[in-house]
Amino acid sequence: MSQTVDRALSILPLLAEGPADLGQVADRLGVHKSTALRLLRTLHEHGLVYRQSDQRYRLGARLFALAQEAVENLDVREIAHPHLVRLNEQCGHTVHLAVYEENEVLYIDKVESRYPVRMYSRIGKPVAITVAAVAKLLLADLPEAERRVLAEKLDYPMYTARSIPNAPAFLKELATVREQGWATDLGGHEESINCVAAPIRGADGRVAAAMSVSAPNVVVTADELLTLLPLVRRTADAISRDYSGKPPKDPS
Incomplete structure (x- = not known):
């Protein structure tokens, strides 16, 4: 489980560099595309990443809202x-x-x-x-x-x-x-x-x-x-x- 969490969190700094497609995420994590897709879907469900119309992923609005809330508190x-x-x-x-x-x-x-x-x-x-x-x-x-x-x-x-x-x-x-x-x-x-x-x-x-x-x-x-x-x-x-x-x- 800890490895799964680590991999999922590793996606966020990658997307902070700019939108990335499934292949780029899989390559950066060193995993199969199916594993990368599963992680991206979980993050997407929580609003932490967003899939664009060109099928690339970027950071989601929920992540920015959480960051702002943390700073304010x-x-x-x-x-x-x-x-x-x-x-x-x-x-x-x-x-x-x-x-x-x-x-x-x-x-x-x-x-x-x-x-x-x-x-x-x-x-x-x-x-x-x-x-x-x-x-x-x-x-x-x-x-x-x-x-x-x-x-x-x-x-x-x-x-x-x-x-x-x-x-x-x-x-x-x-x-x-x-x-x-x-x-x-x-x-x-x-x-x-x-x-x-x-x-x-x-x-x-x-x-x-x-x-x-x-x-x-x-x-x-x-x-x-x-x-x-x-x-x-x-x-x-x-x-x-x-x-x-x-x-x-x-x-x-």
Whole structure:
């Protein structure tokens, strides 16, 4: 039975490449045409494949509906939380998870620092969109035209001397973040707080969320916090794999 299931599932990535006839399916599976036809009929009955008028098979609409339903039911916070807790246990600093919704970047999860000096941030609270590291990652992933329109609409409060002052500077920063794949806020919102962040990507490769580690200068310096960047990026990659459903990368 397991071999039958394996063969049936092997048909789906083949048809993802484009429509294929019975002979092509049989050849790819290494089975007789009668076996391939039986598998295709079963998949067809469940709406996972569709037989065209030219007798070739393609992926069925039911498969796309199931995929969309699965994506809509994914909870990135639920998937990410154990990873965030583990990262917090390793470094001891505050860990945040954020998403971009309706022109705001919101914190949707937070694991508190083990140190007595803690950050004032709340789940559900919008972040300072022009300076926060998580915001830079989420906005840097937008299409260029959308980034430019958004940048022109934003206000640029000078929280500190290191805050981003205007739209051209913000777009330049987003371009850098997009290229390097990570972001920082080194005293841009509060002079005494530094932050490093990495993106969490979905199955389509787009940035679905962003996570960060933040700490005050009295606990660690900015340079010391930056040494945690590889750990932060590994954590974000692990969350991305769980969220997207993609297998881990081959270490080799």
